[in-house]
Amino acid sequence: MLPTQQGSIRLFRLLGIQVYLHWSWFFVAFYTVSTRGDQYSSPVWNIAEYLSLFLLVLMHEYGHSLACRSTGGQADQIVLWPLGGVAYVAPPQRPGAQLWSIAAGPMVNALLVPVFYLAVRIAAGRGLDDTNPDLFECLLTIQLINLALLIFNLLPIYPLDGGQILRSVLWYFVGPANSLIVATVIGFLGGAAFFAYGAYQGSTWNMVLAGFLLFNCWKSFQFARQLRGHLRNLPPPVPPAAFGS
Ligand SMILES: [Zn+2]
Numbered sequence: 001m002l003p004t005q006q007g008s009i010r011l012f013r014l015l016g017i018q019v020y021l022h023w024s025w026f027f028v029a030f031y032t033v034s035t036r037g038d039q040y041s042s043p044v045w046n047i048a049e050y051l052s053l054f055l056l057v058l059m060h061e062y063g064h065s066l067a068c069r070s071t072g073g074q075a076d077q078i079v080l081w082p083l084g085g086v087a088y089v090a091p092p093q094r095p096g097a098q099l100w101s102i103a104a105g106p107m108v109n110a111l112l113v114p115v116f117y118l119a120v121r122i123a124a125g126r127g128l129d130d131t132n133p134d135l136f137e138c139l140l141t142i143q144l145i146n147l148a149l150l151i152f153n154l155l156p157i158y159p160l161d162g163g164q165i166l167r168s169v170l171w172y173f174v175g176p177a178n179s180l181i182v183a184t185v186i187g188f189l190g191g192a193a194f195f196a197y198g199a200y201q202g203s204t205w206n207m208v209l210a211g212f213l214l215f216n217c218w219k220s221f222q223f224a225r226q227l228r229g230h231l232r233n234l235p236p237p238v239p240p241a242a243f244g245s
Pocket of ligand 1: 060064105106153161
């Protein structure tokens with residue numbers, strides 16, 4: 001249940017990575033932008049804000065892809081879709097390579113935290129909130145979006161980055177199969193809690209997102225069990241598509 005290049009628009013190719021945009025993005029983008037509150041004087045700013053979110057997501061995915069390449073792995077495709085972005089990465093099967101490929105995504109957002117902080121400080125110092133309140137409001141929101149992306153991705157809910165980082169660290173101690181089993185079990189608990197939170201909030205969006213996480217967590221749990229069998233000399237399993245979201 002991952003978006004693929006089928007049904008996607010080929011946007012551009014940069015640094016040897018082809019970037020696609022899934023068709024469903026337009027529907028959700030239209031819905032989100034048109035139902036957004038009116039904190040700006042013109043709806044154009046809502047569009048700017050939504051596009052900025054995906055620019056941040058794209059930079060995050062490039063972090064995964066370029067880090068994966070630096071370990072000798074394969075990464076040549078990023079697909080943007082309503083739930084964010086998917087970088088198709090296949091780092092070498094060793095914990096250090098996996099850890100770096102996954103950690104580099106949130107690291108991009110972490111590096112942007114002081115950049116946005118400074119930008120807001122400078123903008124406020126120059127009175128941008130008076131001269132161009134829309135631009136200032138947009139800048140403040142993008143700063144918050146970046147922080148939210150960083151925190152959300154670091155939640156230990158496999159296959160979110162936090163869950164994958166946990167798995168890579170555990171790999172050093174308990175091996176590839178058991179580390180994935182532990183990370184996916186924790187991911188299930190976290191995903192279920194996130195689903196319950198979404199239901200409590202009445203947020204269909206968060207429930208869909210939790211469902212997506214739980215489904216992929218389940219597939220990875222099954223893979224982990226097969227991998228454990230393989231390590232006991234059974235036939236090798238086929239891994240699910242590796243990705244960093
Ligand atoms: Zn990520």
